[in-house]
Amino acid sequence: MSPEDFDPAVTALLAAVQVTPAEVAACAPMTGGTYNSLLRLVLRDGRRWVVKRPPAAGSGSALRYEHDLLRGEAEFFRAARNVSGVPVPQLVHVEAGGSPPVVSGIVMTECPGVAWSEVDTSLTAGERTTLRQELGRVVARLHSLTGPEYGYPARPFGPPAADWRSAFTAMTGAVLDDAEHHGVELPRPTARVRELLAEAGEVLTDVTRPALVHFDLWQGNLLLDGDPGARTLAGVIDAERMFWGDPVAEFVSLALFDDIERDDAFLTGYAEAGGEVAFTDVVRLRLDLYRCYLYLIMLVEAVPRRYAPEQLAWTRRTVGKHLTASLDAVASALAGQP
Numbered sequence: 001m002s003p004e005d006f007d008p009a010v011t012a013l014l015a016a017v018q019v020t021p022a023e024v025a026a027c028a029p030m031t032g033g034t035y036n037s038l039l040r041l042v043l044r045d046g047r048r049w050v051v052k053r054p055p056a057a058g059s060g061s062a063l064r065y066e067h068d069l070l071r072g073e074a075e076f077f078r079a080a081r082n083v084s085g086v087p088v089p090q091l092v093h094v095e096a097g098g099s100p101p102v103v104s105g106i107v108m109t110e111c112p113g114v115a116w117s118e119v120d121t122s123l124t125a126g127e128r129t130t131l132r133q134e135l136g137r138v139v140a141r142l143h144s145l146t147g148p149e150y151g152y153p154a155r156p157f158g159p160p161a162a163d164w165r166s167a168f169t170a171m172t173g174a175v176l177d178d179a180e181h182h183g184v185e186l187p188r189p190t191a192r193v194r195e196l197l198a199e200a201g202e203v204l205t206d207v208t209r210p211a212l213v214h215f216d217l218w219q220g221n222l223l224l225d226g227d228p229g230a231r232t233l234a235g236v237i238d239a240e241r242m243f244w245g246d247p248v249a250e251f252v253s254l255a256l257f258d259d260i261e262r263d264d265a266f267l268t269g270y271a272e273a274g275g276e277v278a279f280t281d282v283v284r285l286r287l288d289l290y291r292c293y294l295y296l297i298m299l300v301e302a303v304p305r306r307y308a309p310e311q312l313a314w315t316r317r318t319v320g321k322h323l324t325a326s327l328d329a330v331a332s333a334l335a336g337q338p
Helices: 008-015 069-080 116-122 125-143 164-181 190-199 201-206 247-254 264-272 281-301 309-335
Strands: 024-030 037-043 048-053 091-097 102-109 211-213 222-225 232-236 243-245
Touching (some): 008 102, 116 222, 164 243, 190 309, 247 281
Antiparallel strands (some): 024 037, 037 048, 048 102
């Protein structure tokens, strides 16, 4: 790809920061994302940027919570930029327009390094322990930040909720609406899932502070830099799915299809930086609710994204199994309550 091939919208984004296509020495699309498009730029003066844009309007692939999704990413990076020891991109420009305004593009600095997922198999056990401790400290620092309201910054479901229980009820309700709209086959009827999540909602009233939650901290969104044996966490990226809410929700993607309670290294680092969590029965029930939410998103988005047959089958089989287990865990916890 050459600068002459830039979409006019990309040219306009660069013009907003006084950069012309002629000042771009190299550019290439970035892969790995499933929603927004990414373009890596190297300017002739050595600066390295990433341009991020949402899909075209009317593409039909968006879920309800994904309305104005980039607004959340911009808010996350603005909130995190002054937190010591948290490696995030710096925002160069955020483009928004319309009424009400919608974020149509972001220009940000590129963090160094490669995705953790690409090098994980080459890490020694000692390296992995050190990195998970470092990650725990970073996440605890992020969770120390408090937002102005609960839920997604773009307010895709209307006015902000008064409390976390109301916000999370709207979030789960929206993805179940999406499931019905797109004809998604879930392992349990949507009506039963709604009923079960609503019945468990009382435990969410324990959350009284809207903490900063990335909610997509799998290894692909964590960058490592440095030579083998001396790698460090160099970037926390792709924060578009962030929200303000219960920090316990973060532990789902940090241990996807696994149990964060077994991650001693991460929890040690988390505690070292002031993160507080005690895995009581109530906290475990909240964690199961957040697992249900993420697994629902993963299952539902596969249909409008038009996954290839093999990927769709894997998602239904694997994610469906874990959603079933999480729903059963919620039901079991409720049955055991006095």
